[in-house]
Amino acid sequence: MKLEDLLATDATIPSLPEVVNQILVELQKEEPDLRRVNDLLTREGGLTLRILRLVNSARYSAGTDRIGSIEAATARLGMKATRETVQAAAVGGVFKGVPGVDLVEFWRHSLDVAKIAQSLAEDLRLDPVLAFTAGLLHGTGDLILKMAMPDRPSVQPEFYTDDGRYAAQMADLGYAYPEVGAAFARKWQFPGEVVDAIHHQCEPQESPDPTLSSVLFLACWTARVHELDIDGTAMFDALPRDVAQSIGLNDVERLCDGDVIPWTPADEARDFMPGGDGAA
Numbered sequence: 001m002k003l004e005d006l007l008a009t010d011a012t013i014p015s016l017p018e019v020v021n022q023i024l025v026e027l028q029k030e031e032p033d034l035r036r037v038n039d040l041l042t043r044e045g046g047l048t049l050r051i052l053r054l055v056n057s058a059r060y061s062a063g064t065d066r067i068g069s070i071e072a073a074t075a076r077l078g079m080k081a082t083r084e085t086v087q088a089a090a091v092g093g094v095f096k097g098v099p100g101v102d103l104v105e106f107w108r109h110s111l112d113v114a115k116i117a118q119s120l121a122e123d124l125r126l127d128p129v130l131a132f133t134a135g136l137l138h139g140t141g142d143l144i145l146k147m148a149m150p151d152r153p154s155v156q157p158e159f160y161t162d163d164g165r166y167a168a169q170m171a172d173l174g175y176a177y178p179e180v181g182a183a184f185a186r187k188w189q190f191p192g193e194v195v196d197a198i199h200h201q202c203e204p205q206e207s208p209d210p211t212l213s214s215v216l217f218l219a220c221w222t223a224r225v226h227e228l229d230i231d232g233t234a235m236f237d238a239l240p241r242d243v244a245q246s247i248g249l250n251d252v253e254r255l256c257d258g259d260v261i262p263w264t265p266a267d268e269a270r271d272f273m274p275g276g277d278g279a280a
Contacts, residue, residue: 001149003175007183012148014094016188019044020086024189027083034074037082041070050089053271057115081129087188088133091140092272098143099150101159106143108269109160109223110136115261117219124247126211133190134197134216141181141198145169160227166202178202204243214247222255226263231256 006012016024023040026032041048048070055073056066067073074082092107114135121131142165145155154172157165169176182199193209197216200207204214221240230238235256244252254260 001173003173003179006144006148006180009148013144013180013184013187017047017090017094019047020090023086024083027079027086032079034079038071038074041074041086046093047086047089050092050272051085053268054085054089057111057268084129084133084191087190088136089272091137091188095140095143098146100156101143101146103273104266104269106139106159106269107272108264108266109227110139111264111269111272112223112226112261113138113216113219115264116222117215119261120215120218120249121212123251124211124215124249126215127193130191130193130197130212131215131219134194134201134212135219137181137185137190137194138198138201138216138220139177139181140184141177141179144180144184145177160224163224176202205246211247214243217243218249218255222260225256226258231258 019040023037026037026040041051051070051073052067055077067076073085077085095103098106114132117131117135118128120126121128139159142155142159145152149155152172154165154168155177157168159165159177166176166178178199178201182195185195185198193212196207196209197212200210200213201216201220204210204217207213218240225235225238236253239252239255241252244250244255
């Protein structure tokens with residue numbers, strides 16, 4: 001399937017849920033009504049749960065009490081971060097029953113990448129919300145490809161452990177999961193920086209502004225090393241020092257720290273999904 005054919009099929013790339021669209025319309029107003037936003041959110045119990053899970057993740061809750069209501073969440077986030085958090089939380093509810101994918105494991109890994117990207121962004125004084133969002137969404141293109149072409153060999157390997165998947169898809173299809181994921185993020189009206197980072201996550205040097213895509217590249221590398229339980233000399237030899245140095249990350253060895261983030265447990269990933277069960 002050609003990329004333009006894949007992207008032209010409305011059924012392939014999930015559409016923005018109507019309640020999320022209504023919230024985004026409200027947040028785009030010159031003077032948004034936060035009470036209306038909160039009212040719309042509380043009508044969608046699953047979405048509310050996923051928002052609270054994200055807000056109570058490492059990205060916002062360090063050193064503070066946990067947030068238990070949507071009103072407290074939006075008050076802490078502010079308008080800009082509320083918009084991005086609503087969009088990100090909605091993503092967890094639209095991918096269901098992807099062939100051959102354990103979605104609990106998929107989102108557990110994606111949340112790990114998001115947390116690592118957020119941590120790196122904070123060190124580099126970049127926007128941690130954009131970095132977290134890019135990390136959370138970085139693998140959505142792989143899910144879309146698996147839904148569109150479940151029997152295609154180049155899209156079958158497990159997303160979070162196979163680092164040869166990008167090259168295999170490029171050789172087989174002429175495009176790969178980053179381009180598809182970027183198209184999904186664009187359709188869902190995520191910020192341009194997030195779209196670009198997802199698009200160039202495997203080749204950050206190709207981006208017009210490679211900083212965020214490089215952060216995402218490093219976060220993906222670190223999470224995959226953890227998944228594969230690589231350590232010692234093998235890990236240090238494979239460390240992408242050139243990418244880290246290109247964006248001014250001097251303490252690149254921190255990526256080899258087994259405690260670089262609090263790793264996401266399966267229960268946290270399960271809470272991010274509708275119904276709490278991600279088995280295909």
